[in-house]
Structures are given as C-alpha cells and as structure tokens.
Amino acid sequence: MAPRKLIAGNWKMNLLKAEGEALVRALGGSLSGTPKPACDVLVCPPFTLLGALAPLCRETGLALGAQDCHAKSSGAFTGDVAAPMLADAGCSHVIVGHSERRSLHGEDNATVKAKAEAALAAGLVAIVCVGETEAERDSGKAEEIVVAQLLASLPQGASAKTLVVAYEPVWAIGTGRTPTVEQVADMHAALRKALGGVLSDAAGLRLLYGGSVKPGNAAELLAVANVDGALVGGASLSHGDFWAICQSC
Numbered sequence: 001m002a003p004r005k006l007i008a009g010n011w012k013m014n015l016l017k018a019e020g021e022a023l024v025r026a027l028g029g030s031l032s033g034t035p036k037p038a039c040d041v042l043v044c045p046p047f048t049l050l051g052a053l054a055p056l057c058r059e060t061g062l063a064l065g066a067q068d069c070h071a072k073s074s075g076a077f078t079g080d081v082a083a084p085m086l087a088d089a090g091c092s093h094v095i096v097g098h099s100e101r102r103s104l105h106g107e108d109n110a111t112v113k114a115k116a117e118a119a120l121a122a123g124l125v126a127i128v129c130v131g132e133t134e135a136e137r138d139s140g141k142a143e144e145i146v147v148a149q150l151l152a153s154l155p156q157g158a159s160a161k162t163l164v165v166a167y168e169p170v171w172a173i174g175t176g177r178t179p180t181v182e183q184v185a186d187m188h189a190a191l192r193k194a195l196g197g198v199l200s201d202a203a204g205l206r207l208l209y210g211g212s213v214k215p216g217n218a219a220e221l222l223a224v225a226n227v228d229g230a231l232v233g234g235a236s237l238s239h240g241d242f243w244a245i246c247q248s249c
C-alpha cells in the first residue's frame with residue numbers, strides 16, 4: 001500500500017516570529033476543520049522560530065522540522081545546530097542536502113549522508129534531497145545521476161519510518177518550471193527501484209516531489225505514481241496556497 005502523503009513546507013530564510021506564529025495558527029485552524037486533508041502536514045521554519053512554534057505545532061497537529069543540521073552532535077562548530085538540539089526544540093524532521101545547501105555551502109553526498117545519520121541518531125526523520133541540474137537533465141542522464149546521488153547520500157540504518165526522500169530538480173526550484181508528469185513518474189520509479197535494492201521496506205518510504213509546486217499543479221503532480229507528497233518552498237509561505245496544496249492530496 002502506498003504510504004500516506006506528506007506535504008512539507010520549507011520556509012527557507014523567511015518570516016519573523018509574529019508572521020510564523022500567524023501562519024502556524026492559520027494552518028492549525030484549517031487542520032482542525034473539515035474536510036481533513038489526506039496527508040500529514042509538516043512545516044520547516046528557520047532555526048530561530050523552532051522553539052516558539054513547537055508548542056503551537058503540538059497543539060494543532062502540525063509536524064515541525066528544521067532545514068539543516070550538523071553531522072556532529074556537539075562541539076566547536078560556531079553557527080551550526082546539532083540534530084539533538086533540533087529534537088530538544090521539538091522537531092520530528094530535518095531536511096538535509098537541499099540543493100541550496102549543496103550549491104551555496106558546498107555540501108557533497110558524504111556530508112549529506114553524515115548529516116542524515118546524525119538526524120537518525122537523534123531520533124529525527126531525515127528528509128534527504130536529491131535532484132539534477134538543468135545541464136544534467138539536458139545530458140539525458142538525469143535518472144542515472146540522481147540515483148547515484150541518492151545512494152551516496154543515504155544514511156546507514158535507514159528505514160521507511162526514519163527516512164523521506166525528496167526529488168527536487170535544481171532547475172525547478174523557485175523558477176515556476178516543473179518537469180512533465182512523465183519525467184516525474186520515470187524519476188520516482190527509478191528512485192523507488194534503487195531504494196528497493198538497499199532497504200527492505202522501500203515500498204513504504206515517502207518519495208516527495210519538490211520544485212515550483214503550486215495550487216495549480218499540485219493535484220496533477222501528487223497523482224503521479226510513486227509521488228508520496230511534496231516539498232514546497234515559495235508556496236508554503238502563504239496559508240491559502242499551502243493549504244490548497246494539502247487539500248490536493
């Protein structure tokens with residue numbers, strides 16, 4: 001059976017406390033109403049808001065995640081945040097290997113794998129992001145490249161309960177462009193097959209699509225085989241848009 005869908009909002013470096021609280025309150029209000037969406041809903045605010053939003057998320061049934069963590073559990077790493085700190089702040093999930101971390105902070109697959117392992121050790125679900133650049137897509141080798149990226153980024157000891165994979169084509173993030181449903185279907189099938197070679201419960205693992213998901217394209221993307229939810233950037237900052245995406249499940 002396909003896993004229950006997950007809609008995750010990546011707020012990136014946006015929103016101050018009052019704005020974040022208002023968004024979580026609005027989402028919580030929608031979640032407690034009817035009809036209930038056929039998905040779990042996760043918000044991933046900046047580190048500074050996690051402590052303030054944790055009790056609100058708990059009250060309203062929203063899951064809370066962070067956007068990154070360090071690979072070590074503590075130490076002299078000025079400016080970084082460790083996975084146990086995120087769990088302590090009330091997070092259940094953490095995104096690792098987002099393309100903005102890979103490209104702007106030079107994170108390679110080994111770093112992403114180490115971060116994902118730190119997340120699992122802290123009891124968090126790791127959302128491992130992978131995706132090809134436009135040049136890689138144009139080369140005709142996108143599936144091969146993304147599967148290799150995934151296998152090299154996977155934490156040891158992962159299972160469908162502790163790992164989520166997000167396929168996010170780099171060229172689709174924040175651009176308003178998306179792959180065709182056939183391209184998404186082919187990539188997700190390839191990722192599921194590759195996961196099947198390393199995880200006994202790969203069929204139950206959530207494979208998210210991310211990259212310019214909006215209310216207008218969510219239903220079509222979420223209906224694709226092997227798409228078990230979405231990682232949403234820009235549209236997650238608007239209650240109306242994010243909630244419309246949740247309702248598209």
Ligand code: PEP
Nearest residue numbers: 173174210211212233234
């Ligand atoms: C993202 O950053 O994870 C993302 C998918 O962004 P957007 O939805 O804005 O393309």
